[in-house]
Amino acid sequence: MxxxxxxxxxxxxxxxxxxxxxxxxxxxxxxxxxxxxxARVEAALRxxxxxxxxxxxxxxxxxxxxxxxxxxACPMNCAKEMRNGPCGGVRPDGSCEVHPSLRCTWTEAVAGxxxxxxxxxxxxxxxxPAIDQRRHGASTWIQVLQGRPDPAFQPAVGERVxxxxxxxxxxxxxxxxxxxxxxxxxxxxxxxxEPLLRRARLFEGLVDAINITDxxxxxxxMSSVAASAILAEHGHTPVYQxxxxxxxxxxxxxxxxxxxxxxxxxxxxxxxxxxxxxxHPEAKxxxxxxxxxxxHITRGMCDRGEFASGRKLQEAxxxxxxxxxxxxxxxxxxxxxxxxxKVLAGARFIxxxxxxxxxxxxxxxxxxRQRGLDRRAHIIVGVGTLNxxxxxxxxxxxxxxxYIPPEVLARVESASDQAREARLVCGEIMRxxxxxxxxxxxxxxGHRNEEVLAEIIDEHDLRRQPRLYTV
Ligand code: SF4
Numbered sequence: 001m002x003x004x005x006x007x008x009x010x011x012x013x014x015x016x017x018x019x020x021x022x023x024x025x026x027x028x029x030x031x032x033x034x035x036x037x038x039a040r041v042e043a044a045l046r047x048x049x050x051x052x053x054x055x056x057x058x059x060x061x062x063x064x065x066x067x068x069x070x071x072x073a074c075p076m077n078c079a080k081e082m083r084n085g086p087c088g089g090v091r092p093d094g095s096c097e098v099h100p101s102l103r104c105t106w107t108e109a110v111a112g113x114x115x116x117x118x119x120x121x122x123x124x125x126x127x128x129p130a131i132d133q134r135r136h137g138a139s140t141w142i143q144v145l146q147g148r149p150d151p152a153f154q155p156a157v158g159e160r161v162x163x164x165x166x167x168x169x170x171x172x173x174x175x176x177x178x179x180x181x182x183x184x185x186x187x188x189x190x191x192x193x194e195p196l197l198r199r200a201r202l203f204e205g206l207v208d209a210i211n212i213t214d215x216x217x218x219x220x221x222m223s224s225v226a227a228s229a230i231l232a233e234h235g236h237t238p239v240y241q242x243x244x245x246x247x248x249x250x251x252x253x254x255x256x257x258x259x260x261x262x263x264x265x266x267x268x269x270x271x272x273x274x275x276x277x278x279x280h281p282e283a284k285x286x287x288x289x290x291x292x293x294x295x296h297i298t299r300g301m302c303d304r305g306e307f308a309s310g311r312k313l314q315e316a317x318x319x320x321x322x323x324x325x326x327x328x329x330x331x332x333x334x335x336x337x338x339x340x341x342k343v344l345a346g347a348r349f350i351x352x353x354x355x356x357x358x359x360x361x362x363x364x365x366x367x368x369r370q371r372g373l374d375r376r377a378h379i380i381v382g383v384g385t386l387n388x389x390x391x392x393x394x395x396x397x398x399x400x401x402x403y404i405p406p407e408v409l410a411r412v413e414s415a416s417d418q419a420r421e422a423r424l425v426c427g428e429i430m431r432x433x434x435x436x437x438x439x440x441x442x443x444x445x446g447h448r449n450e451e452v453l454a455e456i457i458d459e460h461d462l463r464r465q466p467r468l469y470t471v
Contacts, residue, residue, distance in 0.1 A: 002102070005058045005077070012072040012112035013119060015056070019068055026145050033145055042142040049141050063135030069126040071112020078105040080245075080271055080285070083128050084292035085338035087271045088326035088353055089400030097400040098274040110331040125337040127344060130249060130293035130308060169237035170266045171320040173208035173441075174349055174378040179434060179465045180441030182239065182351065182380060183453055184211040187227035189220075196227055200236050202454040208463070209237040209266060211351070211443070215246060217399065218278020225255045229262035239322065240264045243272025248288035249297060249308055256298060260317035268322040268351065269294040273400050292338075292345050295323055299346030323347035327364035328357050328403040336367045342377075349378040351443045354395075356404045356425075358432050365436050374438030381433045384445040385426035385452060389413040392422060395447075423456065430460060440467055 008015060033041045053059030053074075057067060060076035066083065067074060075083045079098035086106035089097030094107040113122075173180045183203055188195035200210055210231060214224035221227075228238035240259050242252060256267065271291045275283045289297065297308045298321050305316035323342040327335050339350065355361050361381070368374050386392050389412040396404040408425060415421035433439050442462055444453045 001058045004056060005073070006103075006108070008056050008072045009108045009112040010115075013115045015072050016068060016116040016119065023144055026147060030145055030147060033142075038142065038146065041145070042139050045141050045145075046137075046139045049139050061137050062131060063138035063140060064128075064131060065140035066126050066128065068116075069113070070106075070109040071114070071116060073105050073108040073112050075105055075109065079274065080287045080290065081131070082106065082271065082290045083126070083131060084290050084341055085125050085334055086331060087290075087401075088324060088329070089273060090326075090329045090331070091400075092329055092403050094330040098276060104331070106334060107331045110334045114333075125334060125341060127292065127341045129296055130289050133288070169320075170209040170239065170349070174320075177466060179439075179462050179467050180378065180380055181207045181457055181462050182209045182211055182441065182443045183207045183450075183457070184213060184443065184445040185450065186213050186216060186447070187222035187224060190222065193230045196222065196230060197234055199450050200231055200234070202450050203457070204236075206454060206457045206463075207444075208441075209239045211239040211241055211268060214241040214243040214270070214272070215278070216273065218245070218273050218275040218280065218283075220279060225259050225262075225264075228259060228264045232263035232265075237266065238264055239266040239268050241268045241270060242294065243270045244287055244289045244291065244294055245272030245275065245285050248286055252289070252294065253297065253301065253307055256301060256319070257313070257317060260319060265318070266320045266322065266349075267298065268324065269298060269347070270324055277398060277400065291323055292341050295321060295342055295345035295347055302346075320348060321346050322349040322351060324351050324353065326353040326401045328353055328355070328360055329401055332360075335364065336371065336373075339368070339373060340371060343373055347377055349380060349440075351380045352382045353401050354382045354384055354404075354445060355429055355433060356402075356408050358429065361433065362436060365438050369438045374440070378440035379438055380441040380443045381439055382443045382445055383426055383429050383433065384449075385422045385456070386446055386449060387419040387422065387452070389415075389418050389422075419452075423452065426456060427460065430456075430462070434462070434465060434467070 050061055057072060057074045058077055059074050062076050079096060080087055086104055087097060090104045091097060091100060094103055096102045096104045185199050203210060212224045212227045215221065224241050228240035231238040269291050275281055275285050298319065300306055300308065301313065302317055302319050305313045307313065325335065325339045368379060386395060389409060392404055392412055393409055395402050412418050412421045412425065430442055434442065444457060446453050
């Protein structure tokens with residue numbers, strides 16, 4: 001199956017031609033199908049479609065086929081069912097975060113799409129709403145036959161129609177023209193709020209917002225919605241991180257409303273790390289949504305005041321919505337398209353994965369500026385430090401999506417004071433990224449390293465510095 005899957009991507013151009021030819025017959029076949037009866041035709045088509053597509057593409061018959069936009073690589077084969085581009089956990093060699101022995105479905109998709117582009121011209125990565133689970137097992141061909149638009153090329157969801165009005169906390173800082181500083185704090189393994197508040201107090205007067213992670217690395221902690229609400233109640237500005245891994249769209253939307261009612265104004269939409277690296281590897285990952293479809297839904301709640309189902313809310317939340325990007329792992333050519341989709345779907349601030357590779361980040365920001373994305377969303381760069389080369393190496397090898405160039409590891413490894421050297425590297429990267437046009441701020445991360453992060457922020461006095469562009 002796997003070999004055939006890869007074969008189909010290698011022959012994406014020929015398969016796309018065959019698909020285009022069959023689709024061109026649809027206007028002639030449609031009247032005949034109507035005479036026979038659409039239900040009867042679908043019943044006859046379904047097993048043929050299933051056989052052809054499972055053989056060629058290892059297809060999961062999601063009923064909303066996007067193969068023609070994904071280079072003949074079925075995105076439902078992705079362990080997280082990412083339909084809007086790759087997750088941030090792709091390994092540096094292009095293999096899958098969840099199944100390291102497989103190539104990431106989206107590195108395959110990009111390769112196949114490039115082959116098809118020779119005939120059709122480049123088409124953007126699809127920007128798809130959340131999948132309709134009811135259509136599993138249904139035929140997509142019948143939709144094409146009926147002249148319905150190819151589900152891979154639905155119009156984009158469009159720009160946000162209303163601006164968040166609250167102008168509080170993080171959003172205000174983002175619009176201020178100076179560098180923004182945020183920091184990541186993991187909620188405690190505690191039924192009491194004090195350990196969380198103790199960590200947050202370290203950053204008083206130093207940061208514009210505190211990100212509260214949501215089961216980072218697939219590990220269980222106090223819920224991010226509760227921890228964010230506790231911080232908001234105590235006068236901090238939390239960024240409530242929501243991972244799609246643990247909840248379906250019903251639970252997530254309920255949590256968003258609850259967070260807003262408890263005074264949380266900023267949310268960060270993530271797909272989430274796989275469970276296999278965490279402390280509950282036996283858990284069932286959900287992934288009902290991916291980050292792009294979660295952004296789309298959240299924006300619908302804020303802009304249109306409605307749930308994903310279309311049902312009206314009594315009171316819409318007013319949220320400053322963010323997303324993440326990882327410029328440091330493949331498929332590099334799709335990272336900008338993926339970021340653009342997140343901006344289109346509603347992200348107004350973007351936080352990146354740890355930046356240790358300046359060259360790669362400069363190239364990424366060059367494309368960001370070319371597409372004007374830095375003027376549509378605030379790009380906040382992830383930086384951080386750990387206390388030893390061993391800890392850095394562990395992170396590079398075990399934390400999905402973190403890439404640390406070998407020369408950085410070697411530099412810290414060979415230092416007599418490794419903690420000091422790692423901190424120096426962090427300072428150098430911070431200074432360098434803040435000189436890159438389009439960068440709006442710095443996001444500090446470092447597992448259980450809050451004291452050091454607070455000292456670094458204090459030392460560099462980042463919030464007093466202007467940035468080179470403002471949105
Ligand atoms: S790396 Fe991420 S996007 Fe790629 S196949 Fe694995 S889970 Fe899916």
